[in-house]
Amino acid sequence: MNLTLLLSFAGLCLLLAITPGPDSFLVLRYSIGGVRPGIAAAIGSSVGGLVWAVVVAAGLAALLEQSASAYRTIKLIGGVYLLYLGVRALLAHRKKAKESAPVVPVAASIRSAALAGMLSTMFNPKVGLFYLAVVPQFLTEVTFGSTMTLGAIECVVAGAFLIVLAFAASRAVEILRRPKVTQRLDRISAGVLAALGIGTVASAV
Template sequence: MFVEFLAAAGVLGVLTVVPGPDMAVVTKRAVAWGWRDGLRTVGGIACGLLVWGALTVLGLAAVLAASATAYTVVKLAGAAYLLFLGVQSLLQSRRHRAAAPVVAGGAATKGNPWRTGLVSNVFNPKIAVFYTGLLPTLAPSGMSPHAGMALLVLLHAVLTLLWLGGYVMVLAKARAFFERPAVRTAMDRVTGVVLLGFGVRVAASQP
């Protein structure tokens, strides 16, 4: 069982580090509003994974993955949210001034970073497909299916916290660089385009 768990951890680790919408959202928040905001966004994303995990254990995620209508509703909502964030980032790059919006200690934020992370993750239907399609095959055979999947969901959330949290701290180390007006404007534009791209990709995705 331990070997199976290590193999599952390896698969989840690879899936965690692959860049996706979550990393784009974290980049946008951390660069624009500071590392505290970025970490709160990561916390929201991890909570989104726990929501999907609970739905998977209850069997509701399987219904979503099997229902074309439900899948379409969720994916369009998620795509619309990513497009909104992308447009917001592009508009922010146009409004950018020499004074950075991050204040000492990261006290000032725009919107709720935890909610941003949660919503962007919960409205990603690909997670439902992954959790219902692949996760059961990774669950250790020595445990009940529900317990095994619950354990792997917790592991995935922890790996996400560690990976994206570490990524946020790397961005924080380069804070002086990212606070330069030209760099901030460029990052806003890049993350905006990336978020728009992910929004279109999610909208065009199939179960």
């Protein structure tokens, strides 16, 4: 692999990273409670992508392409998990709305945010299929090392973008620290996660 090829792949990864998806909305969701949970979710998502890189590099992702039932199973698990996160967030929002105290975003733990980001990406088979369909186009020689090199580039690019997104989102919440604004951000991000989960489950059934 030459430098031009690597830069081209990094550019493609950046274009894909800025496209809104479950990972972006998950980072936004956790960033409402503070920049650290948002960054943790971003790093967790990157780790999940790296897991897929290992899987694809080992050739196991071919099973997902050849087995429709395996693909649907993983997709269904991922959709249910996203739906769980969205519903849990919506219930927490309703509970806070009923309280008389001012609405303040509740910061999630670093560990739970990172785990949510990692599991969300790990149970997204589209990530694996991206590696399976796109990565080979940038490989001059298909080896475990070269595949992992591109996987590492994708994870770094996506993780860097998501970390910037976490900083921007948490900063925006600090600037617009009005109860109505935080309520809407909380409700919208939770609703989007739930909608993504429902859509993923529906498409897998």
